[in-house]
Amino acid sequence: MSGKSTEVLVIGGGYAGVMAANRLTRRGDVAVTLVNPRPDFVHRIRLHQLAGGTDAAVVAYREVLAEGVRLVVDSVTRIDAAGRAVELASGARTGYDYLIYAVGSGSADPGVPGAAEHAHPLATFEEARRLRPLLEAASGQAPVVVVGGGPTGIETAAELAEEGRAVTLVCGGVLGPYLHARGRRSVAGRLAALGVTVLDGPGARVTEVAADAVHLADGRELTSRVTVWTAGFGVPDLAVRSGLRTDALGRLLADETLTSVDDERIVAAGDSAAPSGLPPRMSCQAAIPLGARAADTVLSRIAGERPGTLRQAFAGQCISLGRRDGIFQFATKADQAVWLHADGRLGAKLKELVCTGVVKHLAAEAHKPGAYKLHQVPGATRQKLLDARDAGDARDAGVPATARQAA
Template sequence: MRTRSQGGPVSNGRSEPRRPTVVVIGGGYAGTLAANRLTSVDDIDVVLINPRPHFVERIRLHQVIAGSGTADVGYDTLLHGRVRLMVATASRIDVAAGTVELAGGDHISYDYLVYAVGSRGRPLDVPGAREHGYIFAEWEDAQILREHLAAVAVSGVVTIVGGGSTGVEVSAELAESGRRVRLICAGEPAPTLSERGRRSTRRVLRRLGVEIHEQTCVTEVRRESVLVVDRDGVVTELPGVATVITAGFEVPDLARRSGLTTDDLGRLSTDETLTSVDDPRIVAAGDASAPSGHPLRMSCQAAEPLGAQSANTILSRIAGTVPTPLNQAFVGQNVSLGRRRATIQLSRLDDAPRRLVVSGRFGASIKEAICRGTLWAIRREARRPGSYTWLRGGDRAGVVGADTERR
């Protein structure tokens, strides 16, 4: 009868260790890199569970809806040959049994689990938003929105709700493609950038013809319009052919439904080694992790290092050694402004913006190199497991939280 270890090599009840199985839930930036890194040890079986048969470059989804690029990548080009891809949706984690239950009734056993379920768009909590708004964060969202825009007049206004990085990128991409775009911000566009970065971003948006409504909140979404209220309390109805919600992100409730401890948003609560506070066999990575109650900003910049860290923690537990704590640093934020311009905001290691900003065409070339680099890092880890390295920071006490918008 097989037994389970609480942190050391797995035993089969006899003297020799048994080959452990590590299941990774979520095939995004964090989960895919973690799966590849786990293959650096030969006697481990690695299974990656993902609801889609292809990888989604979420940082390119704004290109999909504007028709300026694609965002789907074959896993056959990203995964190490020893990683088994299982196209399925995890519906529950049975912690006591050490199994992941799948939609449809099947289940898979694990010795260790990487919880990398990522994040998704957060619905706007106003009347009509769910019925008439287009949430923008997933592959399926982009396909639905692209089809809708193809069916409506180019002269009609597309309303973007949310002035964070996603809203700004969608606005610029659509405007550059010839669409009329209206951006509604509760504050101002790109609020996490420095004053210089915000000023540069706003200037490009206006040059592209984006109609910016600052200090304005949406109170209702209708089929062909939105109701807004400005800082003076004036209510206005703004017509449009589509309303796109980019006002924030949330995480799937898989951990909470499985009885695991989470933070208020639903991210898995872990210690500084990314290990669940409930079970040492479960390790989190990416947007759905909350180490010591201080999650990192939702971004692929954080996701890949967290994926590597989660794999290192599991490999340490299998080897019977002490995992090292999280030591993550940031270098900046990168905001696309169409295909020809971008704002590159340099930051301190704790993610606080510096005054240094790179913009224009040179910024766009940097942004494109960064987007390509994320996949390059995953592919390199598949070719040479354990080779991925990342910038390390210092004291995590001053790290900016993850409640700012992704990217």
């Protein structure tokens, strides 16, 4: 490729894609194109605020994207790996030397009768924007049911309850399954103070959604003017449609350098990546370091160097509980919650620091490519997780772990 620029195409302008695109501008001989279906950056961890009317959840790309990155507002419909090109919804075809696959995630198929017709998902900007006027049209005391006991469900329930709405949170299992027991008690206490009715346990599994009701496994029927669905995430099927190998969810299978197992010119990042079939938790906390690692892999290949491998370190999980309260659940680098957490106003301040800090990380990388270092945290390693996974697979197959490693 001497004598011309190396063309790198990034699909997806979320946390991972923007970080990758910005970082690629470290080399002056690399031409970076970012393809994204929206003209603005969606600050996804604020979507519950968009639904609640307290934030727009978008940031202008000029604030977070390097000037040297060409933004194409379009959608990729197919990747032609053999031809090193992508086909766009507009009918155009764009070639590349390297491609970073950062298509992110969205709502999963609920798989519950009536949910697709009567429940409103909250995993994308468009979904949150459609939900807001529905909530505004409902009276303040109209019952709202939020389905899903994870961070999005908790945050949405708290945000709406703080408006004075009558909210029921249906967990379908445990409230905040990631949280340590102490953190879970804190969250439950705050939701109770806001007036949220929390239904958890095996009986609180949704079996059907009607236009004005939600039916549970234990026979209960909940009246609902607006039903919000936050249970589970899915990924776009672009990789599957393009003939690339994926995991069961549809995430692109890659090695520990984030390189596709099918094509060394394709590198994965963010929620749509499945390195070694063992993807980290879907989150901006993982997406940004994955974007940096994906860019470093491409830059290493351009330089003729051996790419480094993934080093993922987690700090925990932060959840807002309205505008005045929150929790930061601390965790090990391997993403296991520990007893320590910060809640109340301090938790709210930490959550807000994370929300503003994410944008600052992207903007800093745009102005000074290579400035981001958190994907290189000392002591952060995936090898123990991979070894444990492989040992578990070997036990399941009745093969001693030592024999599997030798093979």
